[in-house]
Amino acid sequence: MKNETTMRPTIKNRILAVLAALLLSVGIWTSFVVFTDFMEHTIYEESTAHLTEIYHQANQTLYNKVSLNWGVMRMWAPYLESAQSDADVCSFLAQAKGEYHFTDFFFVSRDGSYVALDGERGYLDLGRTLSQLILEQQPIVANSVVPDKPEIMVFAVPTEKGSYQGFDYEAIAVTYNNRDLVDSLKISAFEGHGSTFAVLPDGRVVLDSSSADMRGVHNILAMLKNSAGFTAEQVDALQDSFASGESGNLEFSINGVSYYMVYGSASFQNWTILGIAPKSVVNANMNRLQYTTMAVMSGTTGMLAVAALLLVVQNNRQKLRKKDQQLLAREELFSDLSRNVDDVFLMIDTETRKVEYVSPNVQRILGLSPEAVQEDLYVLYPAGDDSGASRLENLMQMEQGVQQEWEREFVNQETGEPRYIHVTGFINDVQGARKCIVDLSDRTGEHQTTLAVEAALEVAEKASKAKTDFLSNMSHDIRTPMNAIIGITTLMKNELHQPEKLAEHLGKLETSGRLLLGIINDILDMSRIESGKTTLNIEKTNLPQQVSQLDSIIRQQASQRRQTFTVENHVQHENVLADPNRLNQVLMNILSNAVKYTPQGGHIRLDVEELSHTEHYAKYRFVVQDDGIGMSAVYQKTLFDPFTREEKSGTNRVQGTGLGMAITKSIVDLMGGTIHVESAPGKGSRFEVVLELPIDAEADKVQTASALPEEDEAVSPLSGMSFLCAEDNAINAEILEMLLETKGASCTICSNGQEIVDAFASVKPGEYDMILMDVQMPVMDGLEATRRIRNGENPLGRTIPILAMTANAFLEDMQKSKEAGMDEHLSKPVDIAALEQTVKRFRVTPPPLKNSGKARFRR
CATH class of the missing domain: 3.40.50.2300 (Response regulator)
Incomplete structure (x- = not known):
C-alpha cells in the first residue's frame, strides 16, 4: 500500500511535468510567431518610411525645377511684352538660354501652333493641358514631340496676348530633353537598384529614371496587372489614388522578386512621383537585425525553458499543495472579468502584499507583463509617486464591505501612451484569508471624448469672441468718424453765418470722411487678401516720381505736427516694371504710422537705395526710420497680424483698424519681397522693405526727353475745361x-x-x-x-x-x-x-x- 501511495504522486508529477513542458513549448512557439509577425510588420513600416523619405527628396527636386521654370517665365513675360523689337527679344532669350540651359523657346498660340526664336513654325502637341494653359490661364508641364527632335518636356505659362514676327501668341514655353529632367529623379541609394518614375493617373510613365530591374516599363498600372498579378479592382483603386493626389506604399512581386513601391503627388498638375526598390536591398540591414535578434531570443528562451522545466519538476510538490487555493481565487476573479474586457483585475494578499493574480490584459492596457506586476505591486506607479503607493496601502487596511474609488492617469510602459483609469478597490474573504480585489477600468476613450468636446467648445468660444471683438472694433472705429461727421454737420447748420467756425468744421468734416474711407478701404483690402483675390497690376513705374508723390503727402502731414521729414534717394535705375499703386500703398502705410506714432518735433526719414543689379533686374531697399514711441518685443511678434494694436497710452489716442501692417506684409509677400522691423519702446522704429524689380531699360534712356514745361502752380489744371x-x-x-x-x-x-x-x-x-x-x-x-x-x-x-x-x-x-x-x-x-x-x-x-x-x- 505504501508503494502504491508513493507511485501515484510520482506518476501524477510526471504527467504534470510533461503537460507543463508542452504548455511551455506552445507558449514559446506562440511568442516566436507573434514576435516574427511584429518584426515583419515593423520592418515593412520602417523600410517604406525610409523609402518614402528618399523618394520625397527626388520629388522635391523635380518640383523645385518645375517651379523655377514657371517662376522665371512669369518674370520674362512683362519684359517680352514691353520689348521694343524682335531683336531685343532674341538677345534677351539667348542670354536666358545660357543661364537656364533649356533647349528651345516657343511663342504658343491658342490652337497649339508655335513660332521659335529663329522664326521656325510648327505645332506643339500639348493634349488636354492646352486648355489649362490658354483657357484656364494655368501654367503647365507636359510631354510633347517636335518633328526631327527627341521627345521633349514642355514648360509653359500664359501671357497677355502678344505678337512676335507677325505671329499672335497667348503663351510662352521652354523645352528640355527628357533626359535632362531624368537627372532630377535619380537617387544614389539602394546600390543602383532604385527606380523613380513620374506617371499620369492612368499609369503612363512621363519621366523614367529606372534601374535595369524596371527598364522598359511604359505603364506602371499595366506592369502591376500583367506581371505582378494585381486584380482589376486593385489597379482601379491605385489609379484612383494617383488621380486624387494621395500618398501610399505597397509591396508586389515579379518573377519571384519582391519590391517595395511608394508614391505621392508631385504637387503640380496631375503627376505622381513613384519609387520602386527591391525588398531585399531595402531590408538588408533590418533583416540582419531580425535574424540576430531571433537567434538570441531563441537561445535565451530555450535556456529559460530548460531552467523553468527543471524548476517546475523540482517544485512540483509545493505547487500542488497550493493549487486548490489558486483555482478557487481564479474562478471568482474570472467571473468578474467576464463583465468588462477592458478592466484589469488584481487579487492581493493583504498580509504579504503579494499579487496572487493579475489579469493578462494588463500587458495591453498598461504595457506591463503580469509577471512584473506579481513580482512587485508598486511597479504600477513610477518611482517617487508617493500618492499612488499611499492609496494602495489604504486599500489594504479597509474593512470588508467598504469600497474606495478614484481616477488617475497611468502611462503605458511600452507605448508611452497615457491611459485614464478608474480605480475601484474592496476587501473580500477568500477561504478565511483577507484579499484586496482591485479593478483598473480603462476609461481612456471616454476621457478623450470629453477632452475633444471641451476643446471644440473652447475653439467655438474663441471664434465667437474673435467675431465679437472684430465687430466691436469695427463698430468703434466706424462710429468715431461717423459721429464726427454727423455732429459737425449739425453744428454747421447752426453756424452758417460764422465763416471762421464753418471753415474749421469743414476741415474736420473732410478729415473724418477720409478716415472713414481709409477704414473701409483697409477692411476691403484685407478681405480680398485673405480670399486670395489680390493681384498685381504691373506697369512702367518711375521710382523718383513715386517717392516725390509720397514726399508731398507725408511732408504736409509731418509739417502739421511740427516734425522733420527727410528723404534720401540713391537710385541708379529709376524706371522699373512694378505695381505703382501697391508700392505706394506699402510705403504710405509705413510712413503714415511713423507720423502718427512720432511725437511733435520728432524726426522721420525715408531712404531709397539700389543695393545691386543685373542686366534685367535691380534690388532696392526702402527704409523708414523714426524716433517715435517704438514697440515692445512682444507686440512685434504679432505686428503683421490683422486687427492687432499695442495697447498703451501712446497708441490708444491714435485711430486705426489694426489692418495697415497686415495689408503691407501681404503686399510685400505678393511682390516677392521682404519686410523687417527693428524697434524698442521709447527709441523709435526702423522698417526695411527689400524688393527685386525688373528694369525698364528703354524708359531709362528717354527719361528726360518728354518732360513738360513748367506751369503756374496757382492755376488749376482744370481751369477752362x-x-x-x-x-x-x-x-x-x-x-x-x-x-x-x-x-x-x-x-x-x-x-x-x-x-x-x-x-x-x-x-x-x-x-x-x-x-x-x-x-x-x-x-x-x-x-x-x-x-x-x-x-x-x-x-x-x-x-x-x-x-x-x-x-x-x-x-x-x-x-x-x-x-x-x-x-x-x-x-x-x-x-x-x-x-x-x-x-x-x-x-x-x-x-x-x-x-x-x-x-x-x-x-
Whole structure:
C-alpha cells in the first residue's frame, strides 16, 4: 500500500511535468510567431518610411525645377511684352538660354501652333493641358514631340496676348530633353537598384529614371496587372489614388522578386512621383537585425525553458499543495472579468502584499507583463509617486464591505501612451484569508471624448469672441468718424453765418470722411487678401516720381505736427516694371504710422537705395526710420497680424483698424519681397522693405526727353475745361458740378450710359475736353458706354480722354475699365486733387490764365 501511495504522486508529477513542458513549448512557439509577425510588420513600416523619405527628396527636386521654370517665365513675360523689337527679344532669350540651359523657346498660340526664336513654325502637341494653359490661364508641364527632335518636356505659362514676327501668341514655353529632367529623379541609394518614375493617373510613365530591374516599363498600372498579378479592382483603386493626389506604399512581386513601391503627388498638375526598390536591398540591414535578434531570443528562451522545466519538476510538490487555493481565487476573479474586457483585475494578499493574480490584459492596457506586476505591486506607479503607493496601502487596511474609488492617469510602459483609469478597490474573504480585489477600468476613450468636446467648445468660444471683438472694433472705429461727421454737420447748420467756425468744421468734416474711407478701404483690402483675390497690376513705374508723390503727402502731414521729414534717394535705375499703386500703398502705410506714432518735433526719414543689379533686374531697399514711441518685443511678434494694436497710452489716442501692417506684409509677400522691423519702446522704429524689380531699360534712356514745361502752380489744371460727365446719383452729380466750378471748369451731366452715348454722337471738336464716366448706372453701364463711344462713328470718340470715376475701387475693376477703352481709373469719393494730377498727365499745353480759353489734351 505504501508503494502504491508513493507511485501515484510520482506518476501524477510526471504527467504534470510533461503537460507543463508542452504548455511551455506552445507558449514559446506562440511568442516566436507573434514576435516574427511584429518584426515583419515593423520592418515593412520602417523600410517604406525610409523609402518614402528618399523618394520625397527626388520629388522635391523635380518640383523645385518645375517651379523655377514657371517662376522665371512669369518674370520674362512683362519684359517680352514691353520689348521694343524682335531683336531685343532674341538677345534677351539667348542670354536666358545660357543661364537656364533649356533647349528651345516657343511663342504658343491658342490652337497649339508655335513660332521659335529663329522664326521656325510648327505645332506643339500639348493634349488636354492646352486648355489649362490658354483657357484656364494655368501654367503647365507636359510631354510633347517636335518633328526631327527627341521627345521633349514642355514648360509653359500664359501671357497677355502678344505678337512676335507677325505671329499672335497667348503663351510662352521652354523645352528640355527628357533626359535632362531624368537627372532630377535619380537617387544614389539602394546600390543602383532604385527606380523613380513620374506617371499620369492612368499609369503612363512621363519621366523614367529606372534601374535595369524596371527598364522598359511604359505603364506602371499595366506592369502591376500583367506581371505582378494585381486584380482589376486593385489597379482601379491605385489609379484612383494617383488621380486624387494621395500618398501610399505597397509591396508586389515579379518573377519571384519582391519590391517595395511608394508614391505621392508631385504637387503640380496631375503627376505622381513613384519609387520602386527591391525588398531585399531595402531590408538588408533590418533583416540582419531580425535574424540576430531571433537567434538570441531563441537561445535565451530555450535556456529559460530548460531552467523553468527543471524548476517546475523540482517544485512540483509545493505547487500542488497550493493549487486548490489558486483555482478557487481564479474562478471568482474570472467571473468578474467576464463583465468588462477592458478592466484589469488584481487579487492581493493583504498580509504579504503579494499579487496572487493579475489579469493578462494588463500587458495591453498598461504595457506591463503580469509577471512584473506579481513580482512587485508598486511597479504600477513610477518611482517617487508617493500618492499612488499611499492609496494602495489604504486599500489594504479597509474593512470588508467598504469600497474606495478614484481616477488617475497611468502611462503605458511600452507605448508611452497615457491611459485614464478608474480605480475601484474592496476587501473580500477568500477561504478565511483577507484579499484586496482591485479593478483598473480603462476609461481612456471616454476621457478623450470629453477632452475633444471641451476643446471644440473652447475653439467655438474663441471664434465667437474673435467675431465679437472684430465687430466691436469695427463698430468703434466706424462710429468715431461717423459721429464726427454727423455732429459737425449739425453744428454747421447752426453756424452758417460764422465763416471762421464753418471753415474749421469743414476741415474736420473732410478729415473724418477720409478716415472713414481709409477704414473701409483697409477692411476691403484685407478681405480680398485673405480670399486670395489680390493681384498685381504691373506697369512702367518711375521710382523718383513715386517717392516725390509720397514726399508731398507725408511732408504736409509731418509739417502739421511740427516734425522733420527727410528723404534720401540713391537710385541708379529709376524706371522699373512694378505695381505703382501697391508700392505706394506699402510705403504710405509705413510712413503714415511713423507720423502718427512720432511725437511733435520728432524726426522721420525715408531712404531709397539700389543695393545691386543685373542686366534685367535691380534690388532696392526702402527704409523708414523714426524716433517715435517704438514697440515692445512682444507686440512685434504679432505686428503683421490683422486687427492687432499695442495697447498703451501712446497708441490708444491714435485711430486705426489694426489692418495697415497686415495689408503691407501681404503686399510685400505678393511682390516677392521682404519686410523687417527693428524697434524698442521709447527709441523709435526702423522698417526695411527689400524688393527685386525688373528694369525698364528703354524708359531709362528717354527719361528726360518728354518732360513738360513748367506751369503756374496757382492755376488749376482744370481751369477752362469742359467735361461731359455720366453720374446717375443726383447728389453726387451736384457735388461733382460744384467741385469742377470751383476750379474754373464746366460740365454737362448725363444720368446713364445711353444718355452720354447719345450726347456724344453729336459732339463737335473742342466742345468737350474730357469725359468723366461712372461705371454702375441704369439702362447702360459705363463700360458698355465707353466701348460704344470708342467704336462709334464720331472720330473724336477714338481720341478724347475718358476717365472712370466710380466706387468700384479694386484692381480688377481698374483692369475692366482699361479693357473697355478708358484711359484712367479714379475711385470715389471724388478727390479733386487726384483729378487735377490725372488731368496733368493728358495735357499737352499748360492751361490758360482765364476761363475763356481751352487746354489741349492727348490720350
